[in-house]
Amino acid sequence: MSGRELVVLGTASQVPTRTRAHNGYLLRWDGDRVLVDPGEGTQRQLLLAGLSAAHVDRVCLTHGHGDHCLGLPGIVQRRLLDGATTPLDLHYPAAAAPVVEGLLAATGPAAQTVRRHPVDPPPPGGTVVARTPRWTLSAHALDHRVPAVAWRFAEPDGVRFDPAALTAAGISGPAVGRLAAEGVLEVAGRQVRVEEVSVRRRGQVVAVVMDTRPCAGAVEAARDADLLVCEATFLARDAELADAYAHCTAAQAAGIARDAGAHRLLLTHFSQRYGDDGGPFEDEARAVFPDAGAARDLDVVALPARRG
């Protein structure tokens, strides 16, 4: 839980508004800073959020449409101006490579700081593209007008002590620390292993599902997610438009959250046609999935408490 939150940098879809900048989502996960879909203006939004670009060490693009990536060159340059000394890992659908290469070419020498990780269309189950000691990053196929992927950040499951089991085993005080350190402890002549007095601690999961029709890959990416960030470009009354442009309605985003067994749903990527009030999106989604909210620019959303 320590220091895990999502900073919302922009919530517009194709057309920004007075209160909604183009997309941008910064995931702060302990010491990591992962930026998803930097739309145009993201470097200024970071500044408005009081954050430095220097600490962004990974960027994930869901696809190559402008509202999801035109802020990339600004971030690549801004990192260096802000003092970054480490490379930037960049993940994107392989089909977006021409867009990505163009944007990187525009940054001049700064492009040399970028490590490219194109991902081919993921098979069912997704493609793991990075593993750190803290989480696994996987891409899941979406259903948009161009190849697009959802991004899933999943912490490995762990264990935590079960207080009742510790008591039953007669372990308390400093002995708990010795058991944790050594994995086994002799109590009244019996060997107690740490597994015997622990329960599974489920790892936390964050999923970002951008431009897509409702699809299996979206549900897969969001499976058991503690926080699902999902596009909701349209309201249900415009479901035909949503389908025609390969987007979700708020109700459909909520359906993905429900089908995935997600914990919390954050709606975003709203069409400007509905004005700046996220209320109608929330109302529509909550009828399907109660723990849904509409994102606003510069919202900071803490990861919900662990479950299970």
Add this chain to the structure above:
Amino acid sequence: MSGRELVVLGTASQVPTRTRAHNGYLLRWDGDRVLVDPGEGTQRQLLLAGLSAAHVDRVCLTHGHGDHCLGLPGIVQRRLLDGATTPLDLHYPAAAAPVVEGLLAATGPAAQTVRRHPVDPPPPGGTVVARTPRWTLSAHALDHRVPAVAWRFAEPDGVRFDPAALTAAGISGPAVGRLAAEGVLEVAGRQVRVEEVSVRRRGQVVAVVMDTRPCAGAVEAARDADLLVCEATFLARDAELADAYAHCTAAQAAGIARDAGAHRLLLTHFSQRYGDDGGPFEDEARAVFPDAGAARDLDVVALPARRG
């Protein structure tokens, strides 16, 4: 005078602030819309200014640094989304071609709407790059860390009737219209030509001088300008920094305006180190050139009244 004004879209230099977006200057000249140096976020700034991108028919870049051009792909795409049906003429220093080509590649098929006009380093006197019936556009060499040019928009000189000369020639009422239409009029048996009863009307001039040390090309671009938009990244107390980074102080920008015989000076491109108050820049410039003002985002500056 009709409909000639400059819309200031951004006034920051390398680092945007809460109140200053990256550069962007839209010149509205009768029916023309020319955008100079679209920095990142310009498409949203246009929207905040209540303007459509569809009517932008020409973009001029002073050089290829990110704060002056990263908004280009957004403008190229936004024009089409806003309904543009005409090509976009794009002028830029030839040395910026790799940056420009990268940014255009990122726009996909929209790049096909762009007509490229790279300009080689201009000789003394500048290079005319476009002529319309309403103005001539020329590029003038600047002194920056990369090849950079100033842009000068100059209306051809014209003539207007001199009321005293008309009276002396005995021409009034509908006869004035006949003289204007036919160029010559018989009055009391004498041929009066339009030139005899007219005075020269000087054409209006707007110049945009961005990143540069003070130099001859800047003065040349700004010669007799009704409105000079000039960078003033630093204050005079940081003149060494200005020189090291090849920029102007406010006093130096004012010196360019004075040496050029400009009419009005609009300062912009301020370093974030001085905060959001343009007052110190104005004070410093006015000691050298009285009609100087510091631009703010979304200012609309009408061209001053004609002179001469």
